[in-house]
Amino acid sequence: MKELERDLGLPAVLAISIGAMIGSGIFILPALALEIAGPAVILAYALAGLLVVPAALSKSEMATAMPEAGGTYIYIERGMGPLLGTIAGIGTWFSLSFKGALALVGGVPYLLLLFDLPLKPVALGLAGLLILINLVGAKQTGRLQVAIVVVMLAALGWFAAGSAPSVQSANYVGFFDSGLEGILAATGLVFVSYAGVTKVASVAEEVEDPGRNIPLGILGSLAFTTVLYVAIVAVLVGVTDPGSVAGSLTPVAVAAEATLGQFGVVAVIAAAILALISTANAGILSSSRYPFAMSRDRLAPPSLSKVSERFGTPVTSITLTGAVLLLFIAFVPILDIAKLASAFQILVFALINVAVIAFREGSAEYEPEFTSPLYPWIQIFGLVTGGLLLTQMGTVALVGAAAIIVGGVAWFFFYVRPRVDREGVATDAVRRRVGRDLLSETESAMNDSRxxxxxxxxxxxxxxxxxxxxxxxxxxxxxxxxxxxxxxxxxxxxxAPLTDDxxxxxxxxxxxxxxxxxxxxxxxxxxxxxxxxxxxxxxxxxxxxxxxxxxxxxxxxxxxxxxxxxxxxxxxxxxxxxxxxxxxxxxLGYDLPARIALSSDGGPYPPLAVNVAEAIAKADGSKLSLWYPENSTESDQYKRTIDEYQSELSALLSVPVRSELFRADGGQPSTPDVVVRPGSDERLRNVLFDDGPVFPSPGCTTITVYQHESSRPRLGRRLLERVTF
Missing domain, CATH: 3.40.50.620 (HUPs)
Structure with a gap:
């Protein structure tokens, strides 16, 4: 079997990560964010960089644990299961598509400074050309990407250094006039500027010493890019008249003209066009791989993973992505494109933080070379701040994020669930935690006296x-x-009166x-x-x-x-x-010695039901059978966890125990004399569906156990039991 040579050192990792970030974040978004936050846009870029740190740490950890996996979607799908994997896959696909559209819609105005052409038709034409290039299989070479990064950094460095002496302190007056809400809204808008920071994870298999170079590369490039963004935006605000850049389609060119003259403008235009076309091409290339990867995992139709024999590319996936990209360019305003791109990226980064917790707490083999510091608080911080940013980004971002979640859930239940039976390590981690808590409660219940x-x-x-x-x-x-x-x-x-007689x-x-x-x-x-x-x-x-x-x-x-x-x-x-x-x-009565069975309704065994079954079996000198519904669609991990749970429960009991599966149609492995089963307080559900197991009749006494509400688990815990078991 062929193997990839690990030949990407730290400089290459830094170049990949920096190159994936610098683009629309600096050439387009400052003007849009300036309208929202005023001069405090500088703080918004710094804050956005800080809030990306949890996701950067989380993805660094997962990339060193699974260097061959590649891709945010893969990590979330493996960690959180097909449902959240579906949402993450669709969300990342839309985020990258929006980012590609933003690069083209925002990059073309720089080109139009040199040529008098209509904006939308040119953007659509460039998009069509890039889609065609991706269809026939041409890719950016590593050298071209490095060259583009060098040109961008040189132009931006020249702009920052050359313009700094012209900064006017008066332009920073009223720095906090937009208030905290304005700063947070601008932070959410520019969040997508840092979306490429974790792109290096997709080539983690080729990185030498990944335990060191991946986290250093990701965090180093994030720190470098944050400082660069803050410096350039600070100069951009300081060298232009208050409000003159806000809303401009070419903010860096406007600032360069004010300080560096026409030659500086041409240099900025060249760097912007190179960067944005490169970003758009990378967006099409990477976003089209998400439907492809989801199709291979059976989360999307198989046609999306078919590779053209002629071109060696996933034509259907690229065509679908290209069509979505063209629709975004044609019909969605640039500000809304930017908000939606950021909203979906915030959503995906939040899921990345949850995925790390899932891997750490789950039972799957997970041995990262690099581990995130301050776990799990840094991940919780990333999750909470991501939710906070979403609430400050306005209706468009919230509706977009909600639409992705609702659409992903609907697609999962309509298409994925009948075809996929695996689950994420998070589900198993929660199941194990619920099982451990229940075993502790069961042990305590055994000491309760009646x-x-x-x-x-x-x-x-x-x-x-x-x-x-x-x-x-x-x-x-x-x-x-x-x-x-x-x-x-x-x-x-x-x-009839109640009388003494x-x-x-x-x-x-x-x-x-x-x-x-x-x-x-x-x-x-x-x-x-x-x-x-x-x-x-x-x-x-x-x-x-x-x-x-x-x-x-x-x-x-x-x-x-x-x-x-x-x-x-x-x-x-x-x-x-x-x-x-x-x-x-x-x-129905029973004779001694009785055959006792403890049945599950698909969830864990409640402590009271265990206690009752054990007491009867112990008094009668009987064996106790643990019944559990047979389900051929459940994953192997699920079956292993249930086996372990039953083994630990058996060890707590003072009677001989054996485990037996029963079928949902009522078939049993043996006919007991007494079945102890948990009762449900979900009255309407029982009335209409009564989906509990069917017991043998006649010939079997059934004891249905109802715990008093004071000792019954809370609703959240019951939902967890229902979902995970």
Missing amino acids: REVLVALTKNLDADRERSLVSIAADLVRPDDGRVVVVRFEEVPDQ LTVQSPSDRSFETRMASLSEELDVDVEADEIVSHDTKHAVVNFAENRGVDTIIAEHEPLRLRSRLLGDPIDWVVRHASCDVLLVDN
């Missing part, structure tokens, strides 16, 4: 079903020498108490029997449980028809209003 359990008999049961409910309660309280309170609740019509025990009541006394001896627990008559059973159950201070209510619950689900069932009401945990039993 002093008293209420068995609520709300209808007439035969002796076997009655015994099953009391046996379950006995298994829960026995380890703590607790008590089982078995109460028969009788409901009388509202029009209703409290007289019937032969049935006395027989019930005799059976409970017999069960107390048989099960070796304290069983107390009682009877309660009321007008409303559900309120009576809840009131008794609260007044008595029981820890758990156990009641029988048969499967309900849709009408009962919609209109409500008394026991469902008890679940929502009880002051303690509730176990609802689909009671």
